[in-house]
Amino acid sequence: MTTETVRGETSSGGPELRQQRRLVTDIPGPASRKLAARKDAAVSRAVGTVLPVYVTAAGGGVVVDVDGNSLIDLGSGIAVTTVGNSNPRVADAVSAQVGAFTHTCFMVTPYDGYVRVAEELSRLTPGDYDKRSALFNSGAEAVENAVKVARAHTGKQAVVAFDHAYHGRTNLTMALTAKNMPYKHSFGPFASEIYRAPMSYPFRDGLDGIAAARRAIDVIEKQVGAGNLAAVVVEPIQGEGGFVVPAEGFLPALAAWCRANDVVFVADEVQTGFARTGSLFACEHEGVVPDLIVTAKGIAGGLPLAAVTGRAEIMDAPHVGGLGGTYGGNPLSCAAALAVIDGIEKDGLLARANEIGATMTERLTALQARDDRVGDVRGRGAMIAVELVKPGTTEPDAELTAKVAATAHARGLVVLTCGTWSNVLRFLPPLSIPRHLLTEALTELEAIFEEAR
Numbered sequence: 001m002t003t004e005t006v007r008g009e010t011s012s013g014g015p016e017l018r019q020q021r022r023l024v025t026d027i028p029g030p031a032s033r034k035l036a037a038r039k040d041a042a043v044s045r046a047v048g049t050v051l052p053v054y055v056t057a058a059g060g061g062v063v064v065d066v067d068g069n070s071l072i073d074l075g076s077g078i079a080v081t082t083v084g085n086s087n088p089r090v091a092d093a094v095s096a097q098v099g100a101f102t103h104t105c106f107m108v109t110p111y112d113g114y115v116r117v118a119e120e121l122s123r124l125t126p127g128d129y130d131k132r133s134a135l136f137n138s139g140a141e142a143v144e145n146a147v148k149v150a151r152a153h154t155g156k157q158a159v160v161a162f163d164h165a166y167h168g169r170t171n172l173t174m175a176l177t178a179k180n181m182p183y184k185h186s187f188g189p190f191a192s193e194i195y196r197a198p199m200s201y202p203f204r205d206g207l208d209g210i211a212a213a214r215r216a217i218d219v220i221e222k223q224v225g226a227g228n229l230a231a232v233v234v235e236p237i238q239g240e241g242g243f244v245v246p247a248e249g250f251l252p253a254l255a256a257w258c259r260a261n262d263v264v265f266v267a268d269e270v271q272t273g274f275a276r277t278g279s280l281f282a283c284e285h286e287g288v289v290p291d292l293i294v295t296a297k298g299i300a301g302g303l304p305l306a307a308v309t310g311r312a313e314i315m316d317a318p319h320v321g322g323l324g325g326t327y328g329g330n331p332l333s334c335a336a337a338l339a340v341i342d343g344i345e346k347d348g349l350l351a352r353a354n355e356i357g358a359t360m361t362e363r364l365t366a367l368q369a370r371d372d373r374v375g376d377v378r379g380r381g382a383m384i385a386v387e388l389v390k391p392g393t394t395e396p397d398a399e400l401t402a403k404v405a406a407t408a409h410a411r412g413l414v415v416l417t418c419g420t421w422s423n424v425l426r427f428l429p430p431l432s433i434p435r436h437l438l439t440e441a442l443t444e445l446e447a448i449f450e451e452a453r
């Protein structure tokens, strides 16, 4: 077996992480179980854990736990460590920044890193118009701020989100999020003036992109009215909702309608952004130019950072002091983001995302051809999923999905599920995953499907 190594969780000269799947205990092992007991006594039960192995190191394509198990990472901490955990560029940049200063608050005494991240966002995001950015801490916070900006710019209040959407867990973003359990149940009342339109979901609605857009626009016009509508917020590929890739033409038609109706078109690229889908942003696959683009997760290699970037006249609409927050654009996160961007460009990570996508799609499509419980294989780049159904139907099979995921965990694969019906297995490997680990993970998954018959 190949055992390539990558630099470990510390900065230069840190321990090497062997790039192998290695199970030395049950999953979770005894040391993790002890920690889980302490967690239960100290952490709110509402904060759940998918795979309770307690981590000591991660990098390349592995996550190593306190028992010495080395698991293959197909989750990237939910699409965050796209450039790899403990990526040396990120580790070095953050270490240098920690030594210089850790925080001043950009709103008090500013610093260059924040401005440079904003400049990079202007350069990299779709659209060759004059842009401005504002930085925040989390995807949800950035989505909320995009809504604030759109309202200030348009003087209108209503916001449209879609079926299956996920935009966060704060009060406004819970309202934008579609799924009740576990995100919204018992947490209402929710923010007002949020409306929901039908999403394009080719596997389930069979509509082409134009027809699906027409259906959504009809709902918006009849139930909201363009004259009241500040923003349409959409994930170009839905994440938590099931890696739903809208039919071709849906996003461009929606964007065109927004432009014609003085409605701000907001692309939530929190999960899809920064090379995940094989282009820097998922909007680019169809040449869609959003008015505002929301980024987070993969932007900073695991440090908390999020951004709203968009047309200068929209971003400058709120009054001075209207946007901000203590930590938004923290210097450590900005240093990490600049290193991530450098790494994506210098290490050829767009090509790597596409290569990973081709490998996963080929293997999973072959699995689908011989297994009629795999209803759909979809996604782009290193954001690929399978939707599991009762054999030969479109009836969701959440039970099978949970079983496959649990077995994968026990065999040392960090996989995640998603979807409105919890019947989607999703794969979000770090782009630093060595080829042999990706292949091994796919082979193991095929075996798991076979055994789950």
Ligand code: PMP
Pocket: 078, 137, 138, 139, 140, 141, 143, 166, 167, 168, 169, 235, 239, 240, 268, 269, 270, 271, 272, 296, 297
């Ligand atoms: N939008 C999308 C599309 C997401 O996938 C997520 C997180 N899964 C969020 C917003 C919220 O981001 P955060 O968890 O950083 O608040």
